[in-house]
Amino acid sequence: DAGVTQSPTHLIKTRGQQVTLRCSPKSGHDTVSWYQQALGQGPQFIFQYYEEEERQRGNFPDRFSGHQFPNYSSELNVNALLLGDSALYLCASSLTGVSTDTQYFGPGTRLTVL
Amino acid sequence: AQKITQTQPGMFVQEKEAVTLDCTYDTSDPSYGLFWYKQPSSGEMIFLIYQGSYDQQNATEGRYSLNFQKARKSANLVISASQLGDSAMYFCAMREDFYNQGGKLIFGQGTELSVKP
Numbered sequence: 190d191a192g193v194t195q196s197p198t199h200l201i202k203t204r205g206q207q208v209t210l211r212c213s214p215k216s217g218h219d220t221v222s223w224y225q226q227a228l229g230q231g232p233q234f235i236f237q238y239y240e241e242e243e244r245q246r247g248n249f250p251d252r253f254s255g256h257q258f259p260n261y262s263s264e265l266n267v268n269a270l271l272l273g274d275s276a277l278y279l280c281a282s283s284l285t286g287v288s289t290d291t292q293y294f295g296p297g298t299r300l301t302v303l
Numbered sequence: 304a305q306k307i308t309q310t311q312p313g314m315f316v317q318e319k320e321a322v323t324l325d326c327t328y329d330t331s332d333p334s335y336g337l338f339w340y341k342q343p344s345s346g347e348m349i350f351l352i353y354q355g356s357y358d359q360q361n362a363t364e365g366r367y368s369l370n371f372q373k374a375r376k377s378a379n380l381v382i383s384a385s386q387l388g389d390s391a392m393y394f395c396a397m398r399e400d401f402y403n404q405g406g407k408l409i410f411g412q413g414t415e416l417s418v419k420p
Contacts, residue, residue, distance in 0.1 A: 220405065222407065222408075224408075230412065230413075231307075231394055231396075231410030231411055231412050231413055232348070232394075232408070232410050233410075234407035234408065234409070237405060237406075237407065239405060244405050245405060245406065245407055247407060277346055279346075279348060281348075281408075285405060289336070289353060289355070290398075290401075290405065290406075291338070291350055291353060292338075292350070292408060293350055294340070294347060294348035294349070294350070295347065296345065296346060296347040297346045297347065297348075299346070
């Protein structure tokens with residue numbers, strides 16, 4: 190049973206560039222959530238996708254956008270990168286329609302902005 | 304305002320002993336879920352245990368149990384018989400509107416647990 194996978198593992202970008210991170214949910218899951226985790230902090234919710242639409246969004250600027258594909262995989266795009274965007278980006282998947290709706294996380298993508 | 308507080312930045316425990324990691328929460332929603340995750344140095348967030356606000360019994364999963372005290376708004380994680388592999392960051396998280404689908408997790412700052420041989 191495949192778990193949540195993310196790519197790439199690590200990424201180095203410079204200020205002003207754009208980046209795309211990818212996530213494949215756990216087998217059987219249909220909902221994907223993205224989180225940003227700065228060093229030494231707990232993860233912060235970016236947004237959640239279900240049925241190819243953004244269902245909920247956290248307090249992040251419009252530079253952060255996403256997409257969900259028909260196979261439930263998802264992308265996180267960040268435009269005009271800032272130094273403060275350096276963080277671990279975590280993707281979590283869950284199954285909508287199940288009472289507990291537990292989110293399972295992938296290994297993360299570590300983004301460094303220089 | 305919804306909030307999770309973990310007041311112990313770091314904890315030490317001797318191997319084979321039990322340890323309690325504290326978590327308090329604040330919410331005005333009567334329907335919420337509380338979750339604990341483990342994050343080793345590799346970075347992956349591993350789900351351990353959850354408790355729904357209407358669940359009557361405290362949750363248990365193997366060596367993990369959740370000491371849920373609703374009136375005190377606390378949801379402490381108890382790890383019995385600690386093992387060296389338990390050394391990691393532990394995060395408490397909450398999801399409001401728990402019995403409906405979807406919704407974000409709100410995380411605390413985490414507690415770093417070190418297990419001594």
